[in-house]
Amino acid sequence: MLQYIARRLLVAIPMLLGAMSIVFFAMRVLPGDPCVAMMGDQATGGALADCSKNLGLDRPLLVQYADYLWRSVRFDFGNSFRQGYPVSDYISRMFPHTFILVMAAAVVAALVGIPIGIVSALKRRNPLIDYPLRIIALLGLSMPVFWLGILLLIVFSLRFDLFPLIGGGDLDGVLSMIRSGEVFTEPRDFLAGVGDVLHHLTLPALALGFTLAATVSRLSRSAMLEVISQDYIRTARAKGQRERLVVYKHALRNMLVPLLTIIGIFVAIALTGTVLTETVFTRPGLGKMLVDAIGARDYPLAQGAITVFTMIIITVNLVVDMLYAVVDPRITYR
Amino acid sequence: MAVVRRAEPVDLALPRADEARAVTRGLLRRWLPIGIGLSMAVLMIVVAAAAPLIAPLSPSAQYSDSVLKGPGVIERHLLGTDEFGRDILSRIIWGARVSLEVGLASVLMAFVLGVPLGIVAGVSGGRVETLIMRCADMLMAFPTLLLALIIVAALGGSLLNEIMAIGIALTPNFLRLARSLTLTIREQDYILAARALGSGQLRVMARHVFPNTLYALVVVATLYIATAIRTEASLSFLGLGIPPPTPSWGNILSEGRQYIKCCPWITTFSGLAIMVAVLAFNLVGDALRDLLDPRLKGE
Numbered sequence: 174m175l176q177y178i179a180r181r182l183l184v185a186i187p188m189l190l191g192a193m194s195i196v197f198f199a200m201r202v203l204p205g206d207p208c209v210a211m212m213g214d215q216a217t218g219g220a221l222a223d224c225s226k227n228l229g230l231d232r233p234l235l236v237q238y239a240d241y242l243w244r245s246v247r248f249d250f251g252n253s254f255r256q257g258y259p260v261s262d263y264i265s266r267m268f269p270h271t272f273i274l275v276m277a278a279a280v281v282a283a284l285v286g287i288p289i290g291i292v293s294a295l296k297r298r299n300p301l302i303d304y305p306l307r308i309i310a311l312l313g314l315s316m317p318v319f320w321l322g323i324l325l326l327i328v329f330s331l332r333f334d335l336f337p338l339i340g341g342g343d344l345d346g347v348l349s350m351i352r353s354g355e356v357f358t359e360p361r362d363f364l365a366g367v368g369d370v371l372h373h374l375t376l377p378a379l380a381l382g383f384t385l386a387a388t389v390s391r392l393s394r395s396a397m398l399e400v401i402s403q404d405y406i407r408t409a410r411a412k413g414q415r416e417r418l419v420v421y422k423h424a425l426r427n428m429l430v431p432l433l434t435i436i437g438i439f440v441a442i443a444l445t446g447t448v449l450t451e452t453v454f455t456r457p458g459l460g461k462m463l464v465d466a467i468g469a470r471d472y473p474l475a476q477g478a479i480t481v482f483t484m485i486i487i488t489v490n491l492v493v494d495m496l497y498a499v500v501d502p503r504i505t506y507r
Numbered sequence: 508m509a510v511v512r513r514a515e516p517v518d519l520a521l522p523r524a525d526e527a528r529a530v531t532r533g534l535l536r537r538w539l540p541i542g543i544g545l546s547m548a549v550l551m552i553v554v555a556a557a558a559p560l561i562a563p564l565s566p567s568a569q570y571s572d573s574v575l576k577g578p579g580v581i582e583r584h585l586l587g588t589d590e591f592g593r594d595i596l597s598r599i600i601w602g603a604r605v606s607l608e609v610g611l612a613s614v615l616m617a618f619v620l621g622v623p624l625g626i627v628a629g630v631s632g633g634r635v636e637t638l639i640m641r642c643a644d645m646l647m648a649f650p651t652l653l654l655a656l657i658i659v660a661a662l663g664g665s666l667l668n669e670i671m672a673i674g675i676a677l678t679p680n681f682l683r684l685a686r687s688l689t690l691t692i693r694e695q696d697y698i699l700a701a702r703a704l705g706s707g708q709l710r711v712m713a714r715h716v717f718p719n720t721l722y723a724l725v726v727v728a729t730l731y732i733a734t735a736i737r738t739e740a741s742l743s744f745l746g747l748g749i750p751p752p753t754p755s756w757g758n759i760l761s762e763g764r765q766y767i768k769c770c771p772w773i774t775t776f777s778g779l780a781i782m783v784a785v786l787a788f789n790l791v792g793d794a795l796r797d798l799l800d801p802r803l804k805g806e
Contacts, residue, residue: 184644191645199661300536311793315786317737319744320778323764327771445650449741453764464745467660479657483648 181494185487190242192483193476197241200472201234207254207470228254241476250477255469260477263462268481269348270341271458274381274450275443277374281382282439286389287432293390294397295420306390313387318446322380322453329376339455342366342373377454381446388442389435396431400424430497437493441486537798544790551784555603562597566754569593575770587772589762595773598754599780605755606784609669609739610732616674618728621681626712626720628682629689640686643679651676655738659747669748673735684727688720722799730792733785740781756781 208224209216216224225231229240244251250260289306296302330338347366350356356363400406401424409419448460455461459478466474554561563583570592573580578587578595586596628639646654651673658672692698693716701715742748743757751758756777763773 187641188644188648191641192648195645195649196657199657202661311786311789312782315733315737315782315789317740317744317778317781317785319741320760320774320781323760323767323774323778327767327774331768331771441650445652448652448656449744452745463656467656468746475660479649479653482653486650487648 178495181491185491189483189487192487193242193245193480194238196476196479196483197238200476201237207472245480250480251473253466253474254471255474260473263474264459264477264481266345267457267459267462269344270456271444271447271451271460273344273370273374274377274447274456274458275440277378278381278385278443278446278450279439281378282385282389285383286386287393289386290390290393290395291397291420291425291428294394294401297398310387310390310394313384314391316384316387317449318380318384319449319453321384322377322450325376325380326454336376337373340373341454341456341458342370344370373456377450377456380453381443381450384446385439385443389439392435392438393428393432396428396435397424399431400427403427433493433496437490440489444482444485537794540790541794541798544787544792544794547783547787548791551603551607551787554600555607558601558604562594562600564594564597566598566601567593567752568597575766577770578772578776586776587770589759589770589773590766595759595776598759599756599777602754602756602759602777602780603784605666605749605753606736606739606781608666609673610736610784610788612670613673613677613735613739614728614731616670617677617681617731618724620674621678622685622717622720622724624678625682625685626689626716629686630693630708630712630716636686639682643682646676646679647683649676651734652738652741655742656745656747659742664742664746664748664750666749666753669739669742672742673738676738677731677735680731681724681727684724685720688723689716692716692719726792726796726799729788729795733788733792736788737781737785756784 206221207228207230208221212220212224222231229237232240241251248261250264252259253263256263289310293303293306293310326338329335343366347363347370350359350363350366405427406419406423409423410416414422444460447458448463450456451458451461452464459481463475463478463482465471466478563585570584570588572592573584573588574592575590576584576588576592579585580587584594584596586594586599588594589598624639624643628636649657654676655669655672658675659668662668662672698711698715701711706714739748739755740757740760743755744761746758746761748757749755751762759777760774760781763770763777767774
C-alpha cells in the first residue's frame with residue numbers, strides 16, 4: 174500500500190508540473206500587454222518599460238518560468254499585477270467561498286441525484302417511473318448552469334425578492350469570529366453572520382447542485398445496476414430476503430466503491446461549475462477571480478487560480494484511488 | 508373404467524393483440540429517444556444552414572423604435588428585441604450556426620488528433636505508450652471548460668480559436684478511449700491472423716484496429732458534440748468566445764444578463780436554445796450507445 178501511494182505521488186508530481194507549464198506558457202502568449210491593460214493606451218514607452226521591469230516581465234521567458242516553478246513549490250504565486258497584493262493571500266481569502274459553494278452543491282446533488290439514480294435503476298422495468306426520472310436527469314445534464322442560475326435569479330430574487338441578487342455574504346467576518354473566539358462571546362452575531370452567508374449561498378448552491386445532480390444520478394444509476402446484477406444479490410433474494418433488505422443491506426453498501434469514483438469526477442465538474450456559477454451570481458470565489466484575472470491579464474493571479482484548481486483535482490483523484498483500498502479490501506495494489 | 512380426458516390445448520403464445528403491443532412498446536422504447544433526438548438535431552442543422560432564408564430580419568439590424576421590446580409586442584419581433592433593438596429570434600437562428608460549427612468542427616478535430624494517437628499508443632505499448640499517455644494525463648488534469656478557457660484566453664476570441672481550444676481540450680478523451688479499445692482489440696485472433704499473414708504495424712492499425720474502434724468512438728463523438736456546444740456557450744457567456752456583434756447563444760445570454768430585471772426574454776430564449784441543442788445530441792448519443800453497444804449502457 175505504501176509503495177503504491179509513493180508510486181502514485183511520483184506520477185502526480187510530473188502531471189502537476191506539466192499542467193503548471195501549460196498554464197505558464199498559455200498565459201505568456203495571452204494577447205495584449207498587462208502593462209498597457211494597467212496603465213492604459215496613453216502610457217509612454219518609458220512608463221511601460223518601467224512597469225515591465227517592476228513586474229519582472231523584461232527577464233527571459235525561461236528565467237520567468239524557473240522562477241514561477243520555484244515559487245509555486247513554496248505556494249508563493251507572486252503578487253497580483255493590478256492590486257499588488259500576494260496572490261496566495263487572495264487565494265486563501267477566496268478559497269472558503271468556493272469551498273462552501275462546492276460543499277453545499279454536493280449536498281444538493283447527493284440528496285437529489287443519488288435517490289433518483291437508485292430508484293431509476295431498481296424500477297428500470299417500470300417505464301412510468303424510469304422514463305420520467307431519466308428525462309429529468311437528461312434535462313439537468315443539458316441545462317447550462319449559468320442559464321439555470323439566471324432563471325432562479327429572475328424568479329426568486331427579482332420576482333419574489335426572497336434571495337439577494339449578488340454577493341456572497343460576510344463569510345470573512347464569520348471566519349474571523351471563529352478564529353478570534355467571538356463565536357462563544359457573541360453567538361447572536363455569529364448566527365446572524367452564518368444566516369446571511371446561507372441566504373447568499375442558497376440560489377448558487379441550488380443552481381450548481383441541480384446540474385450536478387444529473388451527473389450524480391446517472392453515475393449512481395449505473396453503479397446500482399452493476400451491483401444488483403451480482404451473484405450475492407441473487408443469493409440474498411434466493412434465500413427469501415425481503416427486497417428492502419436486499420437493497421439496504423447488500424446493494425447500497427456495495428455501491429460505495431463505484432460511488433467513490435463519482436467523487437473524483439464530481440470535484441472536477443463542480444470546480445468548473447463554480448467558474449460559471451460565481452460569475453452569474455457575482456459571488457466572490459476562485460472561479461470569478463480566475464475569469465476577472467484573465468480579463469485583466471493579471472498573469473500571477475490567473476496562474477495561481479488555475480494551479481490551485483489543478484492541484485485540488487489531482488489531489489482528490491489521488492485520495493480517491495487510495496480510499497478504494499480502505500473501502501473495498503478486495504482491491505489490492507501492485 | 509378409467510376415462511382418459513384429453514386436456515384442452517393450452518395456447519402458450521401471447522394473444523395477438525398483446526404480442527403486437529409488446530412489439531410496439533419495444534420498438535418505441537428503442538427508437539423513440541433516438542427519433543426525438545435526431546429530429547431535434549436535424550432541425551437545428553437545417554435552421555443553421557438555412558439561417559439567411561429562415562431568419563425574419565438581419566441579426567445585426569438595429570431598430571431604434573423597438574429597443575428592449577417584449578415577445579410579440581411589435582409584430583415583426585416574435586421573441587422580442589435586445590438593448591440595440593435587434594431581433595432576438597433572428598439572432599438565435601444565426602447563433603445556431605456558431606454553436607453547430609464549433610460543436611461539429613471541434614469534435615472532428617479532437618477525433619482526428621486523438622484517435623490515431625490512441626491507437627498508436629495501444630498497439631505500440633512501451634515507451635511510446637507511456638509518453639503519449641502521460642501527455643494526455645497532463646491535459647486531463649484540467650476539466651474541459653478550464654482547459655478551453657486557458658487556450659482561448661491565450662489565442663483570443665474567434666470562431667477558429669474557439670474550435671481549436673475546445674478541440675484540444677476534448678482530444679485526451681478520444682485518445683484514452685481509442686487506446687483502451689485498441690488494448691482489447693489487439694488481443695483478438697484476427698489481429699494475430701493479420702500479423703501472421705505479414706501485415707505491418709501500420710496496416711494492422713489502419714485496416715483492422717481502426718474500423719473496430721469506430722462504432723464506440725462515433726457514439727462518444729455524438730455525446731461530445733453536446734459537450735462542445737455547452738462549452739462554446741460557456742466561453743461566450745464568460746466573454747471569451749466569439750466577440751459581439753456576431754451572434755452566438757452564449758453572448759446573447761451574456762448581454763441579456765444586464766437586463767434580466769426588465770427584459771428576461773433575452774436570457775430565457777437564448778438559454779432555451781442552448782439547452783435544446785445540448786439535449787438533442789445527448790439524446791442521440793445515449794440512444795446510439797444503448798442501441799449499438801449494450802456494454803456501454805448506463806456508463
